[in-house]
Amino acid sequence: MNEQIQLIAARIKELREIAGISAESFANELNIEKDLLLNYENGNTDISVGFLLKVAHRFNLELSALLKGDQPKLHVYSVARKGKGLIVDRRKQYKYESLASNFIQKKAEPFIVTVEPDASNAPLESNSHAGQEFNYVLEGTLMIVVDGHEITLNEGDSIYFDSGYKHAMKALNNQKARFLAVIV
Incomplete structure (x- = not known):
């Protein structure tokens, strides 16, 4: 796994241990299998944004604190120049660019997400997290599956949905897709 995932994994494990929560209790609280939690904490498995949001919420942190290791400090406004947002490169086909990582106490998490085409036809990896999500396609064609609906x-085009339902995305036509995702 890449170095960024290793650092994020170590932060998650450290937060859990500082709070004195067992791996089993933490896994139950986050509604995941204990083995998956341990794989996340050891950096052996790609970590979904949904899981990171659950951990950040659990410990009352900004998502960027898990991603960068420090808390955001801006409270009036935050500017992300084109291509200069905080890059979150955690999963093979997905690249997330956080557009407000330095803004404190955000009500929403905006990202530019790039999905690379996957010719393998492997099953889509579903994700779910508390809240709602808005996606607006900037480039390419995107298939999104929400609660079994393709x-x-x-x-x-855009979609707004309850992100508590399982959802997954895939770039179509053998071309990358880019979209604005706002997680509320």
Whole structure:
């Protein structure tokens, strides 16, 4: 796994241990298997944004504190220049660019997400997390599956959904897809 995932994994484990929570209790609280939690904490498995949001919420942290290791400090405004947001490169086909990582006490988490095409036809990895999500396609064609419903979105299309339901995305037509994701 890459160095960034190792650092994030170590932060999650450290937070749990400082709080005196057993791996089993923490896994139950986050509604995941203990083995998956341990794989996350050891950096052996790609860590979903949904899981990171659950951990951040549990410990009353900003998501960027888990990603960067320090708390955001801006409270009036935060600017992300094109291509200069905090890059979260955790999963093979997905690259997340956080657009407000330095803003404190955000009400929403905005990202530019790039999904690379996957010719393997492997099953989609579903994710779920508390809240709601808005996705607006900037480039390419994206298939999104929400609670078993497949929806195809083209450039300029958008979707808003309850992110507590299992959801997954896939770039179509053998081309990457980019979209604005806002997690509330």
